[in-house]
Amino acid sequence: MNASFPSPRPPLHLLIAAPRGFCAGVDRAIEIVERALDRYGPPVYVRHEIVHNKFVVDSLKGKGAIFVEELDDVPDGMPVIFSAHGVPKSVPAEASARGLDWLDATCPLVSKVHRQAERQMEAGRHILFIGHAGHPEVIGTFGQVPEGSMTLIETVEDVARLSLPADTELSYLTQTTLSVDDTAAVIAAITAQFPQVVAPKAEDICYATSNRQAAVKEIAPKSDLVIVIGAPNSSNSLRLVEVAERCGTVAHMIQRATDIDPAWLDGVSKLGITAGASAPEALVDEVLSRLRELREVTIEEVVTARERMVFKLPRQLAD
Template sequence: MNAPFPPSRPPLHLLIAAPRGFCAGVDRAIEIVQRALERYGPPVYVRHEIVHNKFVVDTLKAKGAIFVEDLDEVPDGLPVIFSAHGVPKSVPAEATARGLDWLDATCPLVSKVHRQAERQLEAGRHILFIGHAGHPEVIGTFGQVPEGAMTLVETVEDVAALSFAEDAQLAYLTQTTLSVDDTAAILAAIEARFPQVVAPKAEDICYATSNRQAAVKEIAPMCDLVLVIGAPNSSNSLRLVEVAERCGKPAYLIQRASELDPAWLDGVNTVGVTAGASAPEALVDEVLACLRQWREVAVEEVVTARERMTFKLPRQLAD
């Protein structure tokens, strides 16, 4: 039986960031898994988490998806899906060689970076790639070009340590889920040191990452505390925490309402709430319901952009 509400609940103003939560690439990736389960029947294998969110992964597991880290774990004759983060070229090549029926759920904005990498290589340029070592998107992008054709840059300090000549034939690309501000500083350092460096035709940081960071910058100055709903291995969610903290506000990354600590609300009158691009709106609702148990909540949504982006499904599932 639930404990009764306290007799007097102090007011709490919630500023809900918009945009928040699912982006078009995540929507597409999840729909690919769901449609594959309908088309082929369970089990359907997925290489790596389809998106970085445990709630989403567990929901798909319950429907018959099996998540693995290597193609060796996929039995012959069963379909396999590649995650939204992208994979090295060697992965679909291996799947094809084994005769596996595979579907690519790579976000089209990540695929765009892959194609840019190929074009820069064809033009004879070495690629400086701004990203986080070990992230699946970085591994997938490096796997689009031969070994040694790309150098990872994570910080401004890394730029100073590069050994290329000032007039070297260089281009830069970036991971799609980076901090907008950190990346701007790194790119400024690259362009100052290598004036001839070739930039991508359009910014690689995706619209959803930029929009969610801008929304947090809007609400954080008005808040005493910011809650970011997302996974600890979600790059874009971690960046949202950093954005709030750089606005001078404490921020917590939580996966579920069960991780909320009522002590966080001591002396707090206004809380900002947002969600990373892999976090479903159901988790936002869950957090709001939990906060309502402790405080008399007034909700205000702060809209800084409208998102209407959609992506087509793979042709195998388009019907």
């Protein structure tokens, strides 16, 4: 009688991008909520998702954070935190008018863009803002300057459609979580059409966004498939999927390991893995555990940059 043995699991080589996952701005925002809970005690209110990741938001809910859409949803006398994406000036002004104790978790690199917008407006320049309509960071940046001071540009075609007086003083700024390549194309179109446009002193796309896209460009051409751990409302995570696809590699975004369809792995011997800037390393570990159940896994970390950025906490929590 022949013994029956389970067939061996096929090998799967993982190319794991580094850097990946949390950036300094996300680390800071989460620490602000956790320290506020320690200082004030639960509940602490947070206007909008602190970062775009359901796992992180649910974890903070479990510790006593309450997430709301608008300040009207925050009871009088309760502390409130503004998300990492930034808010219009009207929001902290309203919070102060109500006597609320508020903390600003806006990423310092987003705040830098806000200050640039103010300076360009004060210099009399109209601002062309490159970004995605409806994204919280775009809404927050537009809310730093008077209405009409800024025009949203999403594509090269938007630049061609611009109709501005020839003598208009112009500058441009960008959302921090855009595609590096797409943004370069839009900037090239702006500078070709408006040679007098004033550029920001330093690139607005943040270091973490640029680094994660560069890492995907390194692993995607060597992979049969790329998995991006992130959220569908996370701009930087969506860009990582696009970057992989532009390298000619099929890419899927997942939020949790349970989203992995085993059929995706048919014919795949090399799998690239990365995580958006608001996805914690715990989710990467969860995905690795799931893949080990499905295949005989070997792991190679592909390092394209080292990140040592740390941002200070708001002075109310610095102690």
